[in-house]
Each structure stands twice: as C-alpha cells, then as structure tokens.
Amino acid sequence: MTTSPISGVHTSETRPEPTGDEEHLLLSRLRAGEDRAFDDLVRLAAGRMLAVARRMLHREEDAQDAVQEAFLSAFRSLDRFDGRSRLTTWLHRITVNACLMKLRSQRRRPERAIEDLLPKFAEDGHQAMPSRPWREEATCSADSTEVRELVRTKIDELPEQYRVVLVLRDLEELSTEETAEAMDMSVNAVKTRLHRARQALRALLDPYFLEESSK
C-alpha cells in the first residue's frame, strides 16, 4: 500500500516534497476547517521549519518556540494566503519572520568585531598578508560530518547582524530584496553586510583549508 505524502506517516528524512496538486488539496481541507488537515500540515512542514529555526537561532528551546509561533501565525492567516507561492515557501517565510522576531527580543551575545575578521591592507592598498591557496578537496568534503560541523560552528561565531544576513541569503536562499524586507534594511546595506559576512567566514575557515605547503 502506498501512502500519500500528506496524509501518510513518514519519517522526516524520507518524506518527499508534496506536489502542487497535493498542496492545493491540503489547502482546501485547511480552509474547510478539517481538523485532520492541520495535523497533516504540521507533519508535512514541521521538519523543514525546525531545520530553518535551528540554523537561525542558537538555542533548541528558541527554535522550537519559533516553529510553534510560525504555525500559529500561519493558521491565523490562512485566509490571506493567495496561493501565488507554494505553501511550503509561504511557511518558510513565516518561519524566518518568527525567528527574526525571536532574535530581536533577545539580548545580544558578546561577540568579536567584524573588522578583526576582514582582510588587512598596506598603505598602498595591497594585502598586508598575501592570501594563500586552499586545498583542492576543501569544498568536495561538504558532505562530511566534520566539515559540516566546522562550517556551522564558524557561522555561529560571526557577529550576529552579519550572521543573520549570511544565513538568510546563502543558507535560506532568500533574494537580496527579500532579505532587505525581512530585516528592514536597504538593499545596498544587505549587499555590504553579506560581503563582509562572507569575508569574515572565509577568514575563520582559512586555517582549516590551507594547502599543507603554504601553512
């Protein structure tokens, strides 16, 4: 017996993306107030939403709170969902907003200055310390647990306002305009902040990926 991805039970690892038709059907059931449809929506989307919240927030408790708040917000505004985007995309944006609200309400953690992580230049504008090459296999190992953990740890070390822009643009793959809107910033400020965040992350990863001969 096959199981529908929406009404059936799957582990989060194996649950396939719902098709547009399946989402449309689920939306109709939700709008009709069918109790079971809300449980199906939660089972369908909670895993992805929790992954987003864990990337954006430092504490597990906050991530779970944000997912809960995102679902409540989605349930309340279902009537306003116009169906122009996928239901999963709409829920992703709501989760990002719930996480941003959570971050705004939190006290800032002590953090290092971004300037410490940016390249230094001599008076003539050349790099004060020449950049050295990275090992060829550095980015081929993105699937290894060790590399994943390293990258996550280093992203977490970025100053908060830079980390959030990098997470939204490079990890959550929001556009520059969407990031600017979510963070109430100008498009140019997002670009500047993203460039600095990437440079800072590069500096944090640099010692781990340098070619042996250039260390």
Next chain:
Amino acid sequence: MSEPTPRQAPATGSGITCREAIDFIMAYLDNELPMEQRHEFERHLSVCPSCVNYLDSYQRTVTLGRETHRGNTDDVPASLLKAIGAARKRSGSA
C-alpha cells in the same frame, strides 16, 4: 548603525589595488560590475596571485555554507508536535 558603501573604482587607466579588487568580488560574482570595472578587476587578477587565492577561497566559502546546510529536514520531537496541536486548540485558530 550606518554601513560604509562599497568602494568605487579609481579613474580608468589607473588600475586597482587589492583593497578595491576584494571590495568588487561580490559584485563581480553576481555579474553586477560595470564592464569597465570588470576589466580592471580581471586585469588585477592577472597580476596578483594573492587576490586569485582570495577570490577562490571566497567562492568556496559561499559554496561550503550552501552545501553544508542544503535540504535539511530535521526530525521533529513528538513533544513539539503535541505543543503545536495544543497551542492551536488554545488559540482557537480555524
């Protein structure tokens, strides 16, 4: 807090420094550099191995960030599923 705007290229013909080249990287990769600045940037790379290394590691940093987080779907604790259901009932949503 005000953010500094990205550095502008010097007048044509004067060449660019490493500082300017590194400031241009993101716009270069996004194909947003005007043709003249793109040529200046590429001319700088042709004579500056350090900036070639910097550009390469910058690109790999972006790739690593994306690849190490791509397509994540986490297992959801049963307690969270229950909490969402309970919160919906309390709030009277739908």
